[in-house]
Amino acid sequence: MLRAVSVRQARGVVSGRSCKNLIGSLRSFSKIVSQVDASDDSQTGKFVNTVSKPYAVTTYARPNLVLTHGKGSILYDLENRQYIDFSSGIAVTCLGHANEELAQVINDQTSKLLHCSNLFYNLPAGELANKLVSKTRDSGAMKDAQRVFLCNSGTEANEAALKFARKYGKTINESKIEIITFKNSFHGRTMGALSVTPNPKYQAPFSPLIPSIQVADTEDINSVAKVISKEKTCAVIIEPIQGEGGINIVNEKFLVELRKLCDENDVLLIFDEIQCGLSRSGKLWAHSTLNESVNPDILTMAKALGNGFPIGATMITDKVESALQVGDHGTTYGGNPLAARIGNFVLDKLTEESFLQGVNEKSEIFKTSLDKIAKKYPDHVLAVKGKGLLLGLQLNNSVDSTAVVNKCRENGLVVITAGLNVVRIVPALNIPNELISKGLDILDHSLKQVIESST
Numbered sequence: 001m002l003r004a005v006s007v008r009q010a011r012g013v014v015s016g017r018s019c020k021n022l023i024g025s026l027r028s029f030s031k032i033v034s035q036v037d038a039s040d041d042s043q044t045g046k047f048v049n050t051v052s053k054p055y056a057v058t059t060y061a062r063p064n065l066v067l068t069h070g071k072g073s074i075l076y077d078l079e080n081r082q083y084i085d086f087s088s089g090i091a092v093t094c095l096g097h098a099n100e101e102l103a104q105v106i107n108d109q110t111s112k113l114l115h116c117s118n119l120f121y122n123l124p125a126g127e128l129a130n131k132l133v134s135k136t137r138d139s140g141a142m143k144d145a146q147r148v149f150l151c152n153s154g155t156e157a158n159e160a161a162l163k164f165a166r167k168y169g170k171t172i173n174e175s176k177i178e179i180i181t182f183k184n185s186f187h188g189r190t191m192g193a194l195s196v197t198p199n200p201k202y203q204a205p206f207s208p209l210i211p212s213i214q215v216a217d218t219e220d221i222n223s224v225a226k227v228i229s230k231e232k233t234c235a236v237i238i239e240p241i242q243g244e245g246g247i248n249i250v251n252e253k254f255l256v257e258l259r260k261l262c263d264e265n266d267v268l269l270i271f272d273e274i275q276c277g278l279s280r281s282g283k284l285w286a287h288s289t290l291n292e293s294v295n296p297d298i299l300t301m302a303k304a305l306g307n308g309f310p311i312g313a314t315m316i317t318d319k320v321e322s323a324l325q326v327g328d329h330g331t332t333y334g335g336n337p338l339a340a341r342i343g344n345f346v347l348d349k350l351t352e353e354s355f356l357q358g359v360n361e362k363s364e365i366f367k368t369s370l371d372k373i374a375k376k377y378p379d380h381v382l383a384v385k386g387k388g389l390l391l392g393l394q395l396n397n398s399v400d401s402t403a404v405v406n407k408c409r410e411n412g413l414v415v416i417t418a419g420l421n422v423v424r425i426v427p428a429l430n431i432p433n434e435l436i437s438k439g440l441d442i443l444d445h446s447l448k449q450v451i452e453s454s455t
């Protein structure tokens with residue numbers, strides 16, 4: 001059978017050479033070698049077209065590229081090509097690929113207890129909830145953080161936040177159910193999270209969504225003042241730095257005024273730090289650096305917490321907790337011992353002072369070079385955006401960010417797009433400095449190639 005042969009062939013290519021040999025043969029990236037994506041009659045093309053694509057639902061647009069493994073900030077594909085990874089699986093693998101210490105932790109936990117349901121307590125989940133609260137408070141963020149609901153993804157963390165907020169509102173009055181969200185925000189793809197993600201491309205095919213959602217503008221506090229009400233609004237959900245929407249840092253003054261409006265109207269403030277949190281901004285939380293009045297009532301996280309293993313969490317204050325009862329929410333897998341054990345390991349690493357210092361140093365290296373690139377192409381690059389290691393190059397209409405992303409891939413660098421024509425850079429937080437400069441050389445070269453080909 002074609003299918004069986006292809007799977008075997010694909011596996012054979014990977015297992016036929018050891019990871020060690022591959023790393024030994026790591027190209028130095030000193031010369032930029034350009035290779036277009038694998039053809040349909042390559043090993044990759046055969047695997048994609050006979051084994052994978054015909055059996056996967058049509059929800060993703062993907063090039064002919066099959067990743068087989070990674071090490072640190074290098075990825076390897078089925079054709080034995082190597083890529084510098086500036087994407088970390090969309091801001092997830094914060095400690096890099098195939099982290100050896102983490103592999104040992106996983107191995108140890110899988111040999112003890114993988115799953116036990118939420119009918120009972122387990123050690124790693126208890127420790128993780130406790131640690132998230134104490135480390136958050138110690139970091140100067142969310143000073144009233146108190147309790148944690150563990151789940152499996154970002155969208156689920158937001159679903160829990162929205163449900164908790166509705167429950168809180170309803171304890172005050174039955175019609176206090178409205179939620180305010182913002183233009184260009186992204187909160188996930190399940191029905192609740194999608195309902196507060198006001199992007200017609202994502203929402204339109206699935207309407208009607210959940211009702212009682214208002215959309216405001218992060219550039220205009222009056223747009224919130226117009227729709228917020230003590231009688232009807234239960235929560236406002238916002239990313240302190242919008243990720244998918246284009247790496248947009250929300251102005252501190254706006255957040256101070258937003259918090260004030262929430263307090264005046266007894267409305268819960270939800271910070272979605274799923275992409276910008278967990279040390280990506282250079283602090284544990286993106287809101288850690290804000291005026292201390294700007295604390296959320298609910299904080300959601302996911303992505304980096306598992307370094308690639310699915311996990312999410314919703315952290316709340318006692319005020320929110322007071323509205324909850326046994327049976328209000330639940331999950332089979334959330335807080336399972338393996339995910340939670342990984343979360344403990346990752347959180348410890350991410351909060352080491354020297355680690356955070358490294359993130360900030362790497363951010364400076366990136367920003368200095370990105371500024372140079374922006375100056376070099378003033379007719380095409382509008383701005384360098386972002387904070388910490390959540391960065392972006394805002395291009396103007398004369399260059400297409402997708403074309404730049406594709407050209408970078410051909411040249412051995414993985415970057416992704418965001419928002420309206422932004423090239424997004426979200427590497428592992430421990431990416432070696434040498435790979436930063438090599439990757440940025442590839443970005444510079446690729447941008448030049450795309451600009452030249454479009455003029």
Ligand SMILES: Cc1ncc(COP(=O)(O)O)c(C=O)c1O
Nearest residue numbers: 153154155186187188243274275
């Ligand atoms: C800010 C933010 N919230 C929520 C989500 C949804 O997370 P997940 O894809 O894990 O459901 C994402 C994913 O990109 C995100 O960036």
